[in-house]
Each structure stands twice: as C-alpha cells, then as structure tokens.
Amino acid sequence: MIANMAAPDPDVRLLQALADPVRLSVVRQLAAQGRPICACDFVECCAVSQPTISHHLRVLREAGVIRGERQGSFIFYALAQDFALRWRDIGQTLSGLLAVA
Amino acid sequence: MIANMAAPDPDVRLLQALADPVRLSVVRQLAAQGRPICACDFVECCAVSQPTISHHLRVLREAGVIRGERQGSFIFYALAQDFALRWRDIGQTLSGLLAVA
DNA sequence: GGTCTATATTGACCACTGTCGATATACTGC
DNA sequence: GCAGTATATCGACAGTGGTCAATATAGACC
Numbered sequence: 074m075i076a077n078m079a080a081p082d083p084d085v086r087l088l089q090a091l092a093d094p095v096r097l098s099v100v101r102q103l104a105a106q107g108r109p110i111c112a113c114d115f116v117e118c119c120a121v122s123q124p125t126i127s128h129h130l131r132v133l134r135e136a137g138v139i140r141g142e143r144q145g146s147f148i149f150y151a152l153a154q155d156f157a158l159r160w161r162d163i164g165q166t167l168s169g170l171l172a173v174a
Numbered sequence: 175m176i177a178n179m180a181a182p183d184p185d186v187r188l189l190q191a192l193a194d195p196v197r198l199s200v201v202r203q204l205a206a207q208g209r210p211i212c213a214c215d216f217v218e219c220c221a222v223s224q225p226t227i228s229h230h231l232r233v234l235r236e237a238g239v240i241r242g243e244r245q246g247s248f249i250f251y252a253l254a255q256d257f258a259l260r261w262r263d264i265g266q267t268l269s270g271l272l273a274v275a
Numbered sequence: 276g277g278t279c280t281a282t283a284t285t286g287a288c289c290a291c292t293g294t295c296g297a298t299a300t301a302c303t304g305c
Numbered sequence: 306g307c308a309g310t311a312t313a314t315c316g317a318c319a320g321t322g323g324t325c326a327a328t329a330t331a332g333a334c335c
Contacts, residue, residue, distance in 0.1 A: 085195050091268075092189035093323080104268050112282065125324055127283055132322095146281045146332050157269035164265060167192075167205050168258035194293075214311065226294055228313055233292095247302045247311045 083137070084163050090136035095119055096129045100138060100152065109142065109149035184238070185264050191237035196220055197230045201239060201253065210243065210250035 091097055099115055112130060116123045130150060133139045138156055141148045192198050199220070204211055213231060217224045231251060234240045239257055242249045 082195060082198070085193060085198055088189055088193040088198065092186060092193040094183060094186050095323085097183070097186055097189065097268075100268050113280095116282090121323085122325055123282075124284080124326080128323075131283080143282095143331085146279095148282065152269070157265070160265045160269060164258070164261045167198075167201050168253070168261060196293085212311095217312090222293085223295055224312075225296080225314080229293075232313080244301085244312095247309095249312065 083159075084166075086136045087138060087159060087163070090132050090138050093129070093132075095121060095125070096133055099129060099133065099150075103139065103150065103152050109151040112141070112148045112150060115150075185260075185267075187237045188239060188260060188264070191234050191239050194230065194233075196222055196226070197234055200230060200234065200251075204240065204251065204253050210252040213242070213249045213251060216251075 091100060098119070102115075102118075103110055112126065115126050115130070119126055121129075130139065130141070134141060134150075137153055137159070139150045140153050141150045143149075192201060200216055203216075203219075213227065216231070217227050220227055222230075231240065231242070235242060235251075238254055238260070240251045241254050242251045244250075
C-alpha cells in the first residue's frame with residue numbers, strides 16, 4: 074500500500090484548510106449564520122489583521138470550502154454548496170463501516 | 175465574536191492530526207481494515223521512515239484519533255471509538271442546519 | 276480623474292512541523 | 306543477562322505556514 078499521498082489530495086487540502094483556529098472559526102460562523110457574511114465582518118471580529126483574514130479566506134476558497142461573491146466594494150462569503158457532502162464523504166471513508174451518514 | 179481560538183481546541187487538534195497525507199492514509203487504512211493494525215505494517219507500507227511513522231502515530235494518538243494496544247513487542251492501533259461521533263459532531267457545527275448526520 | 280473604502284497581494288519574519296539518523300526503551304526468547 | 310526485534314524518543318534541519326506592514330487592485334462616488 075503506497076502511503077505517500079500526492080500533495081494535491083483534495084481531502085488533505087480541505088482538512089488543512091480547516092486545521093487552523095481562525096479558519097475553523099470563520100467556517101463555524103458561516104455555518105451558524107446560514108447565509109453569506111461580508112469579509113469586512115471577519116476583519117472586525119477576528120483578532121488578526123486584515124491581510125491575515127484575506128489570506129485565510131483565500132486558503133478556504135482555494136480548498137473549495139467557501140465561495141465569495143462580490144457586491145460592489147464588498148465580498149460576501151458563504152460555505153460552498155458541496156461542503157457538507159464532502160465532509161460526509163470523507164467521514165465515511167475515515168470511519169469505515171460505521172454508520173456516519 | 176472572538177475568533178482567536180485557544181490552541182487546545184480539540185476540534186482544531188483533531189483536524190490538524192488528519193491534515194497530513196501520511197496520517198490521513200493511516201486513518202483511512204484503519205477505517206478500511208475495520209480492525210487493529212500493527213504499527214510495523216505501517217512502517218513497511220509507508221514511504222517514510224520508522225521514526226516518522228512513530229511520530230505520526232503519536233500525533234494521531236494524542237489528538238484522540240487512534241488508540242494503541244501493546245501485544246508483546248507489537249503495538250496494534252485502531253480508530254478511537256468516539257472518532258466517528260466526533261467527526262459527525264464537527265460536521266454538524268460546520269455545516270449549519272444541513273442534514274449531515 | 277481624484278478620493279475614498281474594501282479587499283487582495285507582496286515580501287519579510289519567525290514559529291511550527293515533517294523528516295531522518297542515531298539512540299533509548301520495551302518486549303521476547305534463550 | 307544477552308541478543309534480537311519492535312517501537313518510541315531525541316536532536317538537527319529544511320520546508321511550511323501564520324502573521325503583519327506596506328502596497329496593489331477593485332469598486333463607488335463625485
């Protein structure tokens with residue numbers, strides 16, 4: 074069994090995107106809110122600077138976790154539509170035959 | 175909303191443990207096998223050295239993803255019993271009201 | 276076009292982590 | 306106790322990634 078995974082494994086990418094306190098917090102907020110949140114709200118609420126927030130949002134975006142939609146000067150972010158499904162799928166492969174779904 | 179999460183957030187810890195190609199592969203194998211696997215099998219199958227495997231197993235162990243049971247010279251690892259539940263719980267908090275479970 | 280705000284990008288810095296060779300520790304069998 | 310195998314730990318190092326100030330880009334308004 075070859076265990077040396079290629080770096081672009083989408084599952085690893087997704088997990089890496091979530092494996093940061095700030096980014097996980099962002100995703101939690103998006104989930105709890107249930108609708109798009111303006112990037113500027115994250116800048117105000119998070120204890121890190123604007124460039125850092127922007128960097129984090131980019132990581133999440135490129136991992137397919139979130140999507141952004143520009144509205145004038147603002148960009149509203151929301152969870153990607155397939156995120157829940159991806160989470161569920163990964164869970165099934167990681168938990169074996171246990172009934173996760 | 176304070177977004178500066180404390181480092182010991184168990185969810186972040188768990189995600190960090192999984193967010194490595196080798197470690198994710200280990201967990202996938204444990205899930206697919208459905209029963210404990212000897213550490214020595216990982217050493218043989220993974221394209222990294224024995225100390226690295228041991229280090230990875232430790233990270234997974236300390237994050238609560240796996241449990242080891244020594245049998246003589248050998249240690250057999252299996253997924254922690256609550257892993258599936260934890261995955262499911264995190265999924266629920268991250269996916270909002272979507273029916274993940 | 277100029278000015279303003281919102282957001283992304285750049286470059287530097289530094290802490291953290293994956294990796295490995297060497298070694299320590301655990302266990303077995305004699 | 307010794308010799309062997311299995312596994313964990315140590316220490317060093319290269320690479321990665323989070324962070325921020327400065328700056329570039331995007332968009333709105335006049």
